[in-house]
Each structure stands twice: as structure tokens, then as C-alpha cells.
Amino acid sequence: MTKELPENVCKEETFKSLYDSYATELHNYLYYKYGEKCSPNDTTQEAFIKLWENCKKVVSSKARAFLYKVANNSVLNDIKHHKVVLRYRLDKPSEVTNEDPEYLMRQEQYFKKYQQALAKLTEEQRVAFLLNKVEAKKHKEIAELLGVTRKVVEYRIYSAFNVLKEELDEFHI
Known part of the structure; x- marks a missing residue:
């Protein structure tokens, strides 16, 4: 009795099947959780690109979790970056100097x-x-x-x- 190796997502049919199964679901999750500001379409596409880049490391049974984790982290990183930008705008040094x-x-x-x-x-x-x-x-x-x-x-x-x-x-x- 041989143990079957889990299928990775590098096969085009497998990847397409995962995309068809999870793209809309992931988009909706992002839209409902973060709203339109997080660009759910772009974030979903980026998550699938990351999945393709790491296809040898990710088995198809773990692909959904991988996609959600990558998309969620991407949105959180964007929010964190946006906060830094806003803080910089508030702390922006004044252009006025006291020099003669x-x-x-x-x-x-x-x-x-x-x-x-x-x-x-x-x-x-x-x-x-x-x-x-x-x-x-x-x-x-x-x-x-x-x-x-x-x-x-x-x-x-x-x-x-x-x-x-x-x-x-x-x-x-």
C-alpha cells in the first residue's frame, strides 16, 4: 500500500479549479471585512499570484487557507502603511524656519x-x-x-x- 503524495497546485488544471472555486469567495470576504478601500479585486489577484509563485510549496488541500492568509496579510499591511502615511502628514515639519x-x-x-x-x-x-x-x-x-x-x-x-x-x-x- 503506497501513500499518495498530496497534489501541489503547479498543474494548470488544479490552479484553474482553485481559482474558479475560491476567487469570488475570497473577493467577497475581503469586501465584507474591509470594504472597497482595500481593493478586493486587486488583493484577490495578488493572492492568487502568490499562490502561483509558491505552487510547489502549497498542496491543494491547504490552498484555501494560504489564499486567505496572504490576502488578509496584504490588506493589513496596506492599512498599516496608510496609518504611517497619515501620521507623517500630521507630524510633517513646518516649512517655516526661524532663520534670518x-x-x-x-x-x-x-x-x-x-x-x-x-x-x-x-x-x-x-x-x-x-x-x-x-x-x-x-x-x-x-x-x-x-x-x-x-x-x-x-x-x-x-x-x-x-x-x-x-x-x-x-x-x-
């Missing part, structure tokens, strides 16, 4: 001048400087990335500082 308009203007001027100063650096200086200051990489890491010695990296960063200091002298940094 002159300060804001100077800040903008500084940023433009800084961009121009970065453009004046050699490519080697700029890469080493930005890797160190923007990406917070250590001199040793930069040396390994660029295939140079640590001393070369230190020189490039030091010389970049000198150029920036000279270019941004009017800002008293």
Missing part, C-alpha cells in the same frame, strides 16, 4: 561656492576627499579602493582641504 533671511542667503551662497570649489579640485583629490568626508571612509579603506598607498590618500585629502580653505576664505571657516 540673510543667514539663508549666505547659506545658499556658501553652497554654490562650495560646489565651485569642489569642481576646482583634481579628480583624485575630489574622490579621496568625498570618500572620506561624505561616505566616512577611513584612509586605509580609501587606499584599498583606489589602489594607492595610505600616504597618497592623506596627501590628496590634505591638498583638497587647502584648496577648499583658500576658495572659501571669505566665509571664515
Whole structure:
């Protein structure tokens, strides 16, 4: 007496049979439980797509439970996301600042001048400087990335500082 293996849902006929049996039922369940806002049509389709993607793992006797669980979790995740969005809208920082308009203007001027100063650096200086200051990489890491010695990296960063200091002298940094 051989034990029959449960049939998975990868066979097209089996999947179609499951779809015909449960699609309307799942749609109605979602509609009655969560309303039209949860897009029961889309959620039902997504649940069946997940079932197809996991067809080798799901046996046909467990397919209904799988579909309901996937659809329910999808709706709950959407609701959770919607709550986060609503909370963000309520906690949105105000666009008004207490900074002096002159300060804001100077800040903008500084940023433009800084961009121009970065453009004046050699490519080697700029890469080493930005890797160190923007990406917070250590001199040793930069040396390994660029295939140079640590001393070369230190020189490039030091010389970049000198150029920036000279270019941004009017800002008293």
C-alpha cells in the first residue's frame, strides 16, 4: 500500500479549479471585512499570484487557507502603511524656519561656492576627499579602493582641504 503524495497546485488544471472555486469567495470576504478601500479585486489577484509563485510549496488541500492568509496579510499591511502615511502628514515639519533671511542667503551662497570649489579640485583629490568626508571612509579603506598607498590618500585629502580653505576664505571657516 503506497501513500499518495498530496497534489501541489503547479498543474494548470488544479490552479484553474482553485481559482474558479475560491476567487469570488475570497473577493467577497475581503469586501465584507474591509470594504472597497482595500481593493478586493486587486488583493484577490495578488493572492492568487502568490499562490502561483509558491505552487510547489502549497498542496491543494491547504490552498484555501494560504489564499486567505496572504490576502488578509496584504490588506493589513496596506492599512498599516496608510496609518504611517497619515501620521507623517500630521507630524510633517513646518516649512517655516526661524532663520534670518540673510543667514539663508549666505547659506545658499556658501553652497554654490562650495560646489565651485569642489569642481576646482583634481579628480583624485575630489574622490579621496568625498570618500572620506561624505561616505566616512577611513584612509586605509580609501587606499584599498583606489589602489594607492595610505600616504597618497592623506596627501590628496590634505591638498583638497587647502584648496577648499583658500576658495572659501571669505566665509571664515
